[in-house]
Amino acid sequence: MISNLVKAGLTRRTFLQSSAVTAISAGLPGAAFAADKTIKIGFLAPLTGAVAAWGKPGLDGCQIWAERVNAAGGIKLGDDSYTVELVSYDNEYDPAKARTGATKLIREDGVSFIMMLGGDTWPGVQPVADRTGMLFSTLLPSDLSPDTATLFAPTEVHPIYLVTGVEWLAENRPELKTAVMCAQDDALGLPSVATYLAAFEAAGIEMLDEPLLFDPATTDFAPVVTRLLSKNPDIVCLDTCYSDYVHPIAEQLFQQGFTGQIISATADFYDQMIAKTSKEFMEGFIFQFPDFDDPALNGDNINFEDPNGFYATYNERHPGQWGAVSWEYASIMDLWKAAAEKAGSAAPDAVAAAMKEGGTGNHAFGDAKWWGTELFGIDNALVGDWPVVVIQDGKAVIKGFRSIPDWYDKHGDLLVKHMQAYDQMWDQRS
Amino acid sequence: MLDLLAQTGLNAVYAASYISLVAVGLVLIFGVMGVVNFAHGELFMVGAYAVVALYADLQVPFFVAVAAGLIFVGCLGLVMERALFRPLRDNPLGGLVASIGFLMILQSLAVLGFGVRMEHIPPVTQEVLSLGDKVRLPVARLYVIVAAIVLLSSLWYFLKRTRFGWALRASAQDPEAAMLQGISINQTARIAMFIGAGLAGVAGALTAPLVSVNPHMGHSVIVTAFIVIIVGGVGSLEGAIVASVAYAFVHTFVTTFYDGVLADIVGLSLMLIVLIVKPTGLFGSADRA
Numbered sequence: 167m168i169s170n171l172v173k174a175g176l177t178r179r180t181f182l183q184s185s186a187v188t189a190i191s192a193g194l195p196g197a198a199f200a201a202d203k204t205i206k207i208g209f210l211a212p213l214t215g216a217v218a219a220w221g222k223p224g225l226d227g228c229q230i231w232a233e234r235v236n237a238a239g240g241i242k243l244g245d246d247s248y249t250v251e252l253v254s255y256d257n258e259y260d261p262a263k264a265r266t267g268a269t270k271l272i273r274e275d276g277v278s279f280i281m282m283l284g285g286d287t288w289p290g291v292q293p294v295a296d297r298t299g300m301l302f303s304t305l306l307p308s309d310l311s312p313d314t315a316t317l318f319a320p321t322e323v324h325p326i327y328l329v330t331g332v333e334w335l336a337e338n339r340p341e342l343k344t345a346v347m348c349a350q351d352d353a354l355g356l357p358s359v360a361t362y363l364a365a366f367e368a369a370g371i372e373m374l375d376e377p378l379l380f381d382p383a384t385t386d387f388a389p390v391v392t393r394l395l396s397k398n399p400d401i402v403c404l405d406t407c408y409s410d411y412v413h414p415i416a417e418q419l420f421q422q423g424f425t426g427q428i429i430s431a432t433a434d435f436y437d438q439m440i441a442k443t444s445k446e447f448m449e450g451f452i453f454q455f456p457d458f459d460d461p462a463l464n465g466d467n468i469n470f471e472d473p474n475g476f477y478a479t480y481n482e483r484h485p486g487q488w489g490a491v492s493w494e495y496a497s498i499m500d501l502w503k504a505a506a507e508k509a510g511s512a513a514p515d516a517v518a519a520a521m522k523e524g525g526t527g528n529h530a531f532g533d534a535k536w537w538g539t540e541l542f543g544i545d546n547a548l549v550g551d552w553p554v555v556v557i558q559d560g561k562a563v564i565k566g567f568r569s570i571p572d573w574y575d576k577h578g579d580l581l582v583k584h585m586q587a588y589d590q591m592w593d594q595r596s
Numbered sequence: 597m598l599d600l601l602a603q604t605g606l607n608a609v610y611a612a613s614y615i616s617l618v619a620v621g622l623v624l625i626f627g628v629m630g631v632v633n634f635a636h637g638e639l640f641m642v643g644a645y646a647v648v649a650l651y652a653d654l655q656v657p658f659f660v661a662v663a664a665g666l667i668f669v670g671c672l673g674l675v676m677e678r679a680l681f682r683p684l685r686d687n688p689l690g691g692l693v694a695s696i697g698f699l700m701i702l703q704s705l706a707v708l709g710f711g712v713r714m715e716h717i718p719p720v721t722q723e724v725l726s727l728g729d730k731v732r733l734p735v736a737r738l739y740v741i742v743a744a745i746v747l748l749s750s751l752w753y754f755l756k757r758t759r760f761g762w763a764l765r766a767s768a769q770d771p772e773a774a775m776l777q778g779i780s781i782n783q784t785a786r787i788a789m790f791i792g793a794g795l796a797g798v799a800g801a802l803t804a805p806l807v808s809v810n811p812h813m814g815h816s817v818i819v820t821a822f823i824v825i826i827v828g829g830v831g832s833l834e835g836a837i838v839a840s841v842a843y844a845f846v847h848t849f850v851t852t853f854y855d856g857v858l859a860d861i862v863g864l865s866l867m868l869i870v871l872i873v874k875p876t877g878l879f880g881s882a883d884r885a
Contacts, residue, residue, distance in 0.1 A: 215812055219713060351857050380856030383816040385807045388607040388737075389851035389859075395730075396600045396852075410714050410808035417806075421724055421734040422603070438716040487713070 203248045205241060205512050207232075207499065208271035208280035210264060210291070213256035216382070219409045219434055220283050220305070224495035225254050226484050228281075230476060231496035241503050244510045250499075253277055261290025268294040268302075278512040279502055281495050284309040285353040288317070301514035303498045305491065308357040310542035311592040316514060318521065319538075319547040321497045321530060323570060324431070325358040325406060326541070327552035329365040329577070330568035331429055331452050334554040335401070336369035338565075342400040342427055344372050348390050348415070349405035351379040358406035358431060360584040366403075367584075368577040374399050387411065391418035404430035409489070416451075417442045428452070433557065434489035440560055451557040455490040462553070462564035469528040470497055497530040501548070504528065522546075531567060540578065541585070543592040599730040600852070606727075608848035610737045613744035614799045616840035618817055619824040620748060620833055621795035625673075627768040627831045628788035631681050631691035635699035636821060637814025639793045643669045643800025644809045645706055648715045651804075658720045662743075662801040669797025670790040677789035682782065699814070706811035714808040740802045747795065748837065754791075755833070764788060768831070823863060827870045829880025838878060842866070 209228060211221030232250045240247040253275045255267035264287035271277045272294065282288065284304030295302055295316050304310075307319035307326070335342065345366055349355035359377045366373055374397040380390055394402055402419060404412055412430055419428065420443035433439065433453040440448045456463065458477035463470070470476070470493065480492055501521060506512050509520035521527065526535050527548045534550025551567040574581065585591045622636045633639075646665030650656040656664070680698060684690035723735040755761035766774040767784040775781055800813075807813065824843050828835025843863055850859035870877060 214707060216810065222713070378855055380851070381860045383819070383860075384856055385813065385816055386607075386611055388610065389604065389848045390856060392600065392603045392607055393852045410810065413714070414806070414808060417719075421722075422732055423724075423730070435716065441716070442719050444722075 203246055204251050205248045205506075206251050206253050206275055206277040207502075208268075208275065208277035209252055209254040209495065210257055210267045210271060210280050210287075211254075211283040211495075212259040212287075213254065215258045216408060216410055217259040217283070219489055220491045221256075221259075223484070223487055223489045224281075224283075224491040225252070226487065227476075227480060227492045227494075227496040228252055228499060230479050230483070231499050234471075234476075235499075235503065241512075242507055243512060248512075257282075257287050259283070259285070259287055261287050263290075264288075265290040265294060268300070272298050272300055278506075279303070279514065279517065281498055283491075284319075288314075292317075299514055301518050303502075305494060306354065306357075307538060307542055307547035308353070308590060310538060310544050310546050312543040314544065314546070316518065317546060318518070320501045320521070320527065321494045321548070322491075323547050323549050323552070324354075325361040326547075326549065326570050326574070326581075327454055328358060328361045328406075328431055329368070329573045329581075330552045330570060331431075331454055331554050332362065332365035332369050332371070333568055333573060334565060335427065335429060335452055336371060339427060342371065344374050344397075344399050345401035345403055346373070346375050346378070346394045346397050346399040347403040347405055348378040348380060348394055348407070350382045350384075350407060350411060352382055354406050354408075355379065356588050357585065357590040360588040360590050361581060362403050362405060363584040363587075364577060364580040365573075367580050368573070371401065377405070382408075384411070385414075387414045387418045388422075391415060391422050391424075395419070395422055395424055399426060401427045401429060404428065406431040409434040413439055413442065416448075420444070420447050431455075432490045433555075433562070435486070436557060436562060437486070437560070440557075445560045448557050448560070453555050453557075453562075454552065455562075456553050456555045456564045457488060457562045458493055460562070460564045462567075467532040467551070467567070468530065469532065470500065470530040493530070500530070501527060535571070537571060541581070541592070599728055602728060602731045604849055604852045605845075606731065606733050606737075607852070608845040609741055611848055612841040612844035613741045614803050615820055615824060615844055616748060616837050617744050617795045617799035619821045619828070619836040619840050620751065621792035621799075622818075622821050623825050623828070623831060623833055623836045624751075624788050624795075625792040626825070627833070628764060629677070629681055629685075629691070629785050630688050631684075631695065632688070633676075633792070634692060634695040634818065635676070635702060636695075636792075636796050637816075637818030638699040638702040639669050639672065639796035639814075640800035640817045641706060641809075641811065641814040642672060642702060643797030644804035644807075644813065645710060645715075645800075646797070647801045647804040648710065648717060648809055651720075652715065652717045658805075662798060665801030666794045666798040669800075670794030672797075673789040673793025674786055676793070677785050681789070682785065703811045703814075710811070714810045717805045717809060720805050736806055740799075740806075743798065743802055747798065751791065751795075751833075760784075760787060820863075823867045825877075827867050827877055829877030831881070832877065832879035835877055835879030 209225050212218050213222045236249045240249045257264035257267050268291045279301050281303045284306040288309040302317045304319050305322040306324050349359050416439050429452040458473040463473040505517045505521035509516040522536050529548050529550045532551045534548045536545045537549040538547040539545045549570050551569050553564045553567050555562050556565050625633050643665040647661045650661035651658050680694040681691045721735045725733045763779045764784050824839045828839030847859045847863050850862045
């Protein structure tokens with residue numbers, strides 16, 4: 167190659183000079199980049215596969231969050247300002263890939279903090295967390311245990327917030343007395359089943375049948391729905407089913423003639439569900455994740471900055487993609503940023519200590535406390551109020567905020583009982 | 597109780613319909629070409645995405661989109677035959693490995709073209725046939741049942757009553773003898789691949805509005821199809837249809853009366869029992885097993 171160039175008229179001296187200039191030039195952007203102080207944050211969640219709906223929209227939300235923070239001057243640690251850079255890794259909701267991703271983010275990318283969905287992927291990552299002391303977050307506090315000292319659940323307190331939807335339902339539709347439930351048989355479905363069972367028992371709603379568990383590989387939900395409806399329930403509970411399940415189950419409920427109440431943890435892309443069923447069928451559907459253009463999010467109790475503006479930007483960039491997790495990882499970043507600025511450091515242990523200082527924190531939906539010793543064996547879940555959302559006239563509307571700790575103070579024994587029955591207490595999980 | 601049994605029976609008939617379309621296509625390809633096509637589930641997925649692209653995005657009439665899906669996936673089968681399976685004809689393991697590589701390519705193309713999220717497909721119709729107090733059959737599901745009956749009957753007629761069909765069966769029974777009779781093995785392989793892939797494509801296209809369409813949807817379909825063809829007898833079309841019906845009824849009834857996780861265990865147990873009692877499958881012959 168070089169000899170060909172020389173033959174073409176390029177002297178060896180010119181070639182070496184050009185190479186040297188090129189090498190120096192190539193190094194310059196790196197040097198300039200190093201002058202801009204950057205903090206890297208890892209995003210380790212499913213970006214493809216069946217659970218991608220609870221990863222990818224969160225990454226999109228975080229990108230908006232990072233742009234906003236960087237535009238406002240970045241993160242201030244002591245006298246210095248740092249820009250935020252997100253580094254993502256698709257774990258495909260696979261524990262082995264999650265472990266590889268965590269190692270790569272820590273060793274190769276040098277991240278200061280890693281956000282995860284958790285669930286089935288956390289057991290793969292825990293050895294990495296133990297070895298490195300890296301600070302991780304999960305959306306699923308059911309991952310927490312006394313052995314997970316560097317794992318925090320600072321935003322979503324799945325599945326405990328589900329009690330608020332049932333509590334609201336019982337108060338507002340007291341005539342509904344019976345329920346059935348279905349769920350996928352996995353690390354998301356089972357603790358959620360236990361929580362709904364506790365909430366229904368606390369509300370005096372009778373379960374007509376054992377929760378119907380289905381294989382996560384299920385594609386045809388007609389038999390599941392036939393079984394559910396054979397009991398003639400007032401309420402059908404869809405547990406924490408993935409949106410790939412919620413949609414066909416709702417469609418089957420519609421087609422098999424169900425006219426009662428539906429309650430679910432999520433209703434991602436509910437406009438599509440309405441298109442597949444009808445506005446009348448979906449009226450009153452209860453779930454737990456609001457659209458952020460909801461006026462109720464403009465109250466003084468809300469700690470998420472400019473939720474309406476965030477929602478508008480998100481929908482502008484990703485039309486029709488807003489889902490349960492679109493805001494959640496961004497909200498975690500709010501908490502991490504506040505703690506890092508308080509600590510004056512991005513070091514995992516310093517941020518963790520600052521985050522839990524005083525035992526309280528600014529949760530997106532209001533001030534909350536670090537909680538969970540009884541249920542998780544460690545108080546690393548930030549628990550406070552959670553919204554109850556109802557579809558009205560084709561649009562998700564927040565009907566109120568309910569206190570999770572208040573419910574737990576009254577009915578915590580029921581939750582522990584059902585969690586134990588499903589082997590979901592921290593000391594039962596393998 | 598009668599209503600519940602009837603509704604469950606209808607659910608099972610629907611499941612048997614789309615499973616048999618996929619399984620018969622898989623058996624046909626194996627029978628004629630001797631290749632285990634691991635990418636068959638992805639051909640089902642491509643059929644579903646044809647409906648996403650044409651019906652949901654471009655507002656082409658649904659049945660036109662389904663027909664286009666059948667032809668497109670059939671042509672994709674021709675490409676697979678020419679580019680993957682023909683060069684590896686004497687190496688069955690090579691064909692299998694090539695099909696695994698091809699399924700990854702198809703999945704990746706689906707991710708690149710449509711993203712990772714499930715696709716929204718407007719309902720074809722919201723009409724529901726009421727067959728009793730609590731027995732309902734959505735018309736969209738009836739389409740799948742009717743299409744399976746029509747297509748599988750046509751295939752039976754084609755194989756039993758036409759010269760091409762005889763050639764296909766002859767190639768499946770004894771390729772060398774068929775060649776000596778002047779039958780082109782390449783041509784029969786092309787026909788088998790077009791029909792086999794097309795059946796998977798049409799199954800995906802017809803069921804697309806009823807399931808979650810995503811790049812990984814072929815996985816559970818191919819697992820079910822493999823169970824079915826092992827139970828029915830590898831290489832037996834009749835066996836694939838009978839086993840599809842049996843599997844669909846067992847799985848649907850166990851899901852409805854017990855639970856879905858147990859239904860999977862029972863389905864796999866059914867396969868194990870058949871393998872123990874009759875290792876060639878219900879309709880299989882020893883030379884194909």
